[in-house]
Amino acid sequence: MRISKQITGGLVAAALVLPGTVIPALALDENVVVQQPRERSPWDVFRFGFSAYKSGKKEEAVEAYRYAAENGQVGASWKLARMYAEGDGVARNDYEAFKFFSEVAQQDVRPGSRDESYVSDALVAVGRYLKTGIPGSPVEANPAAAQQYFMRAAAAYRNASAQYELGQMFLTGDGGTKNIQQAARWLQLSAEKGHAGAQATLGNLLFQSGKTVRGLALMTAALERAAPAEVPRIRAMQEEAFAVASESDRRTAIALAEDYRSNGME
DSSP, X not given: OXXXXXXXXXXXXXXXXOTTOOOOOOOSOTTSOOOSGGGSOHHHHHHHHHHHHHTTOHHHHHHHHHHHHHTTOHHHHHHHHHHHHHTSSSOXXXXXXXXXXXHHHTOOOOTTSXXXXXXXXXXXXXXXXXXXXXXXXXXXXXXXXXXXXXXXXXXXXXXXXXXXXXXXXHXXXXXXXXXXXXXXXXXXXXXXXXXXXXXXHHHHHHHHTTOHHXXXXXXXXXXXXXXXXXXXXXXXXXXXXXXXXXXXXXXXXXXXXXXXXXXXXX
16 A cells, blocks of 8 residues: 655545534634634634634635644544545545545544544544555555454444444455454444444344344344435345244344334343
């Protein structure tokens, strides 16, 4: 994998905030463009950029995020990465997103710290890029390296998406090692956090191993909370299993799925 050591090019503002991240009220005048940044702390400029973006003042937000990111604000770098990854306000550029995510992922932050959510998400993003590579860029597919990024996010930060990715990789052997027990372990941890993809995959795994009712219940619960893009895959999986299950098992599974939805899996 070859990437430039310096992140160059224009940086763009993003107004995305990870769940649980609190952005304090703006303490700066929103009508003033970020001027004389050396007189303001990176954190204040970061807050200014967030508020400016929310107000539709994207040019001011761009300048604020650029300054904050260049001066060590992890959240600003993450926002810029997410912006490029989603094409939100700028042309989508996965390689630019990869470079910003990589910068964030290099940070060593303690679980529970203010920047944990940014680093945890960045680790997953970098892992996903490495898993498939980025066409037309120096980033080539490297599943083994991707697995290392997922492992750090899953083990250190208990990231449900990372745990799901690990489960999938151990299930298929993508990354070097196929291990059904390890797959089930990581999928279980992710499913307990409500990750729909993990619930569906674990449910199918359990169903195939003879644990019919629990498998059907997990796939049914997953279908109710799945993102729109995931619904067709999970529905096909669930309907195929229901078609061969007995009527008694179906009814019991539906009741158990409702219990999972209401009380969780633990």
